[in-house]
Amino acid sequence: MSCPPLLRRRPQDTDALGDLAHGRLHPVGEVAHEVAERIRRDDTFAQFVRFVLVGGSSTAVYALLFLSLQWLGYLPAHVVATVASTVLANEMHRRLTFRAEDRVGWLTAQIEAGGVSLFGLVATSVALRWLDATVGSAHPLLQITLVAAVTGFIGLIRFIALRWIFRPTGTPAAQ
Structure with missing residues (x-):
């Protein structure tokens, strides 16, 4: 009542x-x-905050997928979760972080950001393999923590690439 x-x-x-x-x-x-x-705003600080928020949310998607696909083994679960969360993050960065949906097409964004993400996939896969070789069957939360740490570093490189390297010509970067 x-x-x-x-x-x-x-x-x-x-x-x-x-x-x-x-x-x-x-x-x-x-x-x-x-x-x-x-x-x-569209200055560097605001874009970086949005980049971190998108990265955090896509990392949460990664973690959910990784945990739900553990039955495949850590590496297949990692690859599937990484690809799915990366495609989502690339689109959110295109639309929300950099507001580039009218300047950059979906496929172009996936190719440009996906190239940097491929480097991240290799780096996180190597890190997971190292963890498996040194610890054995590590707890999934430890695996996710390791991937998040490596991804955070790769994310910083990604932000720099998307912000200053892959911007369309003739479009000055906001200060």
Whole structure:
């Protein structure tokens, strides 16, 4: 059963909702609004923040796929999870991080970013093979942690490549 006083409460009875009704934001909402406005810009810092957010979300997709495909063995699970999460990340970077969907086609983005990702796939596969050779059957969370660490480093290289090397000619990079 619902609490009767809550059913009778009007939005203006609460500070946060009442402020919203009058066009004012709660202090936490003001900070969130400022942060959102800051990362919507197209300067290097904002693009890097968006790059990290996309990278984090695609790493979460990788982890879910890797864990669900463990029955294939660590290497096949790693390859499938990497390819799927990379294609997703490339598209999100094209649309969200660099806002290049009108300048760069899907296939071009996959080829350009995929080349750097291929290097990452080789590096993470070598790291996983090293872990397997030294530790034996490592816990999947240790494997994911290793892949995330190597991927973080490769991600920095990827950001530099996508931001300054693979931008269309005639399009200056935002400072």
